[in-house]
Ligand SMILES: O=C(O)CCC(=O)C(=O)O
């Protein structure tokens with residue numbers, strides 16, 4: 001059987017100003033979110049030239065000497081939580097991940113109210129010296145993917161039977177957007193270190209660009225692991241904890257992990273489109289109640305009945321994933 005055949009590939013042209021029926025697209029997204037919490041999107045409208053430039057510049061950056069990359073180490077990003085981390089520097093599920101990477105976010109000036117007030121995860125990015133094309137590609141990509149995030153959330157609202165503007169009005173008027181670029185070295189055959197260990201994402205929606213290497217796996221409803229094989233021209237979307245919570249458990253924040261067994265380096269570009277830092281999040285009234293299906297989550301937590309400020313949720317996670325940054329951020 002084709003490994004990728006079960007995860008749906010959804011043509012979202014109608015959500016990004018193209019031809020098609022928005023309600024039909026929304027219904028496909030709704031089905032995918034209930035069954036998998038994962039789906040591919042095509043015809044997403046993001047420029048292929050921009051994607052190529054981002055990928056080329058990222059490869060150039062990671063090929064630099066370690067000391068050079070460490071000039072923009074995350075410890076220098078302080079409360080904004082930006083910059084470079086070395087292999088082993090991130091602990092997604094309690095053990096060091098086998099990847100290096102860069103953290104970016106919306107580029108905000110010092111006098112922006114969210115920065116001025118000292119809100120964690122907001123501020124200026126750290127860019128490497130002498131790579132103006134990298135800087136422009138990252139910033140353009142963040143702008144394009146933020147727009148795509150709004151369009152997809154409109155589709156998700158429709159799929160849930162809500163007004164298209166529901167999320168924009170309640171929690172993503174000023175979304176928290178985080179953009180990461182990861183480089184996974186190939187794992188030796190006798191080494192079982194995870195590129196990223198089993199985890200779920202924190203927020204609403206993750207939009208992932210991956211190169212053609214492969215290695216991402218998603219947990220199916222039945223509990224087996226299935227590869228999320230690269231498909232050219234697509235992004236992989238997945239639901240995070242906040243959407244599982246807001247949908248009263250109708251949508252699944254599905255565990256996933258990465259193991260790079262390809263023998264070559266793998267690049268991935270996850271973009272996280274999440275509620276604003278101060279947005280109050282909780283189950284949406286009127287959606288079908290959660291069936292108590294006895295699913296044990298990977299971290300033993302229950303997000304269905306969680307309520308609160310999204311920033312509090314994300315900061316608690318950040319502390320566990322980057323212990324050395326906890327003091328700078330919290
Ligand atoms: O690199 C990938 O394919 C996935 C990364 C991921 O799951 C994450 O950053 O949350």
Ligand SMILES: [Fe+2]
Pocket residue numbers: 199200201206256
């Ligand atoms: Fe993830």
